[in-house]
Amino acid sequence: MKIFLKYGIAFILLSSTQSLLAQTTITLKGKVLGRDSKTIFIVPSTTSLRTEDKPTISIVDHKFEYTFTAKEVEAYQLVFEDEYEKGAWRPVIVFPDQNVIELTLNDMENHDKNLIKGGAINEAYYAFMQLSENRYKAINEVLNKEREKLYDVKDYYSQAFENVLVEVRKAKDGVEAQPFYQKMDELRKTGVDLSPSGQQLKARFDSLAHAKYKWKYAYFNQNINIGNYYLLFRDVQYNAKENRYLATLADETYQKYAIKFPKHPYTKIVGDAMAGIIKIFPGNQFVDFTAPN
Template sequence: MKGKSLLFGLCLCLWTSLGWGQRVIEVPWYETTNTYMFDIIKMELTDEATIITGQVKYFPNEWFRVVGRTVLRGESGKEYKLLKAEGIKLNEQVFLPESGQMTFQLYFEPVDAGEKKVDYVEGNHETDWRIGGIVLDEKPQKLEKESDCLIRGKVLGHPSSYRLVLMGYYDDNRIQEPYAIIPVRNGKFEYLCKLGESKMYWLVFTDELAKSSYRPVSFFIEPGEVEITIQPEDAYTDSETRGKEVNEQYQRYQQLREEQFHFSTIYRQYDSLSEPALYYTPRALELHELMSQNYENKQKSDSLDAIYQQLKKENKECTPQAIALNEKYKNLRKEEQKWKEGYMEKYPSVATYFLLMDDLRHWVDYRVHGFPEELEILSFKDLPRLENMYYTIYKPMFPKHSYTELIATMLQSLKQIEVGGHYIDFTAPDFEGNPVTLSEQIKGKVALIDLWASWCGPCRRSSKSMIPVYEKYKSKGFTIVGVAREKTVQTAKAAALQDGYPWLNLVELNDAGNIWFKYCVGNSGGGTFLVDQEGKILTISPTAEDVERILEKMLK
């Protein structure tokens, strides 16, 4: 957990006394979890047992299993065994119904009265469910300093969503730990945090994170109270935020944007085409089905994808209604982008500084792999204008804000990470924790900088394809340095061992060194960069055949 900058929260003492030694804790606080599909929504502490009401919420027909070896482990080190389950069978696959959710009870040995926290521990394997720091004795906290921020909120709709994750804006939950996991009780939540500076953050429901399909609530943490109303899933408007100066500035911008461009009307029109047959042509739907059926067959999948890309080029992917609406939306976004740049220039504030940073972040994220369709409104021709705005307005106005240093890194990356540019040096630990500097490993050699991740299938396929090239040219002045983007060293070690990489591999834990960001692949699993003996980038994302062809010429 990122506990250095934010407190563990405003713990409201919401347990109900039922008698001597008997308590009920609704949606208990906890500190860490390695699963968002499973949640503890109630704990009953009695003299006979500790009863956990668990909820699994995921895709219909997916299965889960609760193993009989699961224990509750107290701060004392004592373990409390799982006695029985109601609503499911232990040690057996349980398939989720069409609703995608299931509730059940787990009975453990009674927890000693002296325990303040317990961990839910299924086992020692990385895929075993583990929830750490479940709080049994909650203490309320109060605003102590003027710089503290108290987040109060209510949730409309979402009846089976019991927990929110507080995360940095655009943090990737596959790599980065959240700042806090906040319980939602009776449709309300509260959280107290210590403020470093006013910045944009996200609140996301844990069950939506589990499915990797979520609609984050964006807001600024700032001194004082921030009130948030989270709208139902089908609402066309964003969640409401009321706070002090920075949130008010941002809400004003959002209000003017809607008044100017009426995006909510466009979203309603898109909803009218929500049926696939209304949005996609029959041929596109046919290809969708074939790609789904052949997902694990790479050769067939690649062939179908090529056909689909050709369909898009011929403008035969979407129905006439969808094409017209997409064109309308694209033109509106272009107008909005120009208006936004004028607004940022005319009304500089922390809120508009965020808008500037966010625009530049899109360029950095997609510099290597290209803009997705929804961001094709952006053009690198606009970069000098935003760069000038940064240097003449925002950097002098906010010299010590973290966005200032972040944007400086962005601009450096955008200028260097291209064919003909120079690689950016960095230091990262190897699998044993020893710091390694890239430049010291590749000095005087042709090198492939291989950024990958255990969870990125295309990255690992690319890396494995380089093994024969490495073996052939490693004695002739060629090397590879890999860097794995992970939450733990263990996942990187296991993947590297499984794939058989013979070269040096480092690990980027929780984006500590911003390496992916510096190399303009922040929104992906990775990328590869071939550099010459002087550090000049020769090519980006080359195939093994591309690398061998270049090495054949350079290392004769």
Template sequence: MKKIIKSILLFAIMLTAFAGTAQEVRTLLTGELINLPYQTLALMKATENFDHGERVIINLVDGKFEHKLVADVLEVYVLFFEEQLARGSLQTFYFVPDSERIYFSLYPSEDFEKTEIRGSEATNEINAMYNKYREKFQPLFEPIFEIQGRLIESGEFFSEQYKKYQDAYQKAMEEENYEKAVYYTSRRVQLMESGDYVSEKGRVIVDEIDSVSALQMQWELDYLAESLSLYSYLRLIQLTQGIDHHKSLTIENLNNLAEKFYNKYPDHPYTRLSKSMLEALKRIQVGNKFIDFSLPDLKGNMHQLSEVIEGKYAVIDLWASWCGPCIMGSRELIPVYEEFKDKGFTIFGVAREFRNTDEMVRRIEMEGFSWLNLVELDDRNNIWLQYGVAGGGRKLLVDDKGIILAIDPQPQVLREILMERLSEKRE
């Protein structure tokens, strides 16, 4: 349970009241690792993608390091360990290079309170903010999560239907029946989206968590608006990327807050990024039209989205060969595609790849994705940014006029929509 509380509190490390920008940043980073058995320390801009973003590897000698950071614009950076990234469990250390020298004492996640970043004006603000957050919200979250844990252990938290699908999924995986596993995963996701995944007792806990989370979100938004620091600006960008994961967060909240940052940092790279992201969120909504683009296929032939799907119902499938959930979602589309491909429906695939397309080719052949798949290599066309997608992918159902009908619909929902709409079209 302590790990759950720590994961909730970790976002506080992402905040600071440091304000202002500077040109020609030159900062010496020195530090040591305490009880951290890693050999590959990576440094990159905090807005980069962890999996594929440009990073610098810092040499470690007997657990100590020294690196001179030189940049044109002052912004937030992050240190992390490549070994952890490969395992899918990442501990991060964010900082602003606002002085000539910054010293790091880095501890494991279970001792993250001991981690120190000295020499940066941001450090004291980070600690002060973290302490305020912990004092305010840990007493509210901790007892709720303790009750939740007991209900999960006793089998009283999840609904009977959810547990049935969970058991069926585990059995399918044991039998290596991946088609059934995908089916039961889809059913569980549907229950999650409808809220029917919990029992009556579980619903009480979920409602309490949502209530405290809403208070937490408002507290954080107020803090960001007051500090208007670069770290706070980064946090705004992260909230924009993860808006789907915060029930109480709205585009209006983000837009109002963003205007304050735009006024303070009119020429900063974060401003350009934030404006693009918010514009995408506003445009990629049910009832709006898709954003058109042209990309090459694996043979280099160019295809324009609007021309390929003209007059058809279509799923615009933004995926990636390195994104497991994306692949699973695309795999679930195969039966729907086979059923409706000759009835006015198609799938338009776009894979977000980095450096090369080798894994994309292998994955398409392995999975049997028989529809057209184009490639967005190294984010050259900013398709993911235009569509407001932070990580792996997204799936959008559009009608024959290009209007978005659903975002990330489950296969059964997609099938029901197509059955209704395409039958009406034939009539």
């Protein structure tokens, strides 16, 4: 995805966030390439995409224009209806921090070529996403290729897990496959879902994830803004419960964001979630596992 970089981004972010209080009417103007979708759902990140009364954006002749009132400067998810109905989608993230935001949206395969123009928070968010992707792209490709090789020779999963996969493929629908999905979860939780080769490769993926989180949260601490707060919010909502190291980093970083944005909805949501996550881990006190660079 293309990124628009400018100097003085910290000042622009601050002034943009403050000025939104007086200009909450946002217009999204977009064009859609490589797909025949007719409708886009739009919901704030603090609202479930599965809610029944999702606002919709109509696409006419591969173009759309949608005006709405943003109550908060938070991430909004744009999801193509046809992707949603198929059960697999890649949301487009937009922050309403400028009156007019221009979007060029592609098909799912070319999602990374989407263009979002308008607003300093959008600029900073996508700049970070590109920075993160480029930083770890090479090693990710190496590990993914190794995993594909193990897939090809059926040496990534354990035999027990492979047997369950066979049953999943035989299932006529999701209801019939549900018991097998549960069995797969049990095998993962007990650590017997992978072959010895798969376990070795997973250890390398885990090591990479550890390095990513360390770098990512150092960046968040140095660049406090709503875009990064959204990513912290996402980590706490979906990943931190099963990763004590991530939970530790998120908890420490959250303290700074809560001070910076005391009334933002992310602050209460993340605070409540962290209170529950802390209870999961023995001792209820996190240890700072980070090491100096």
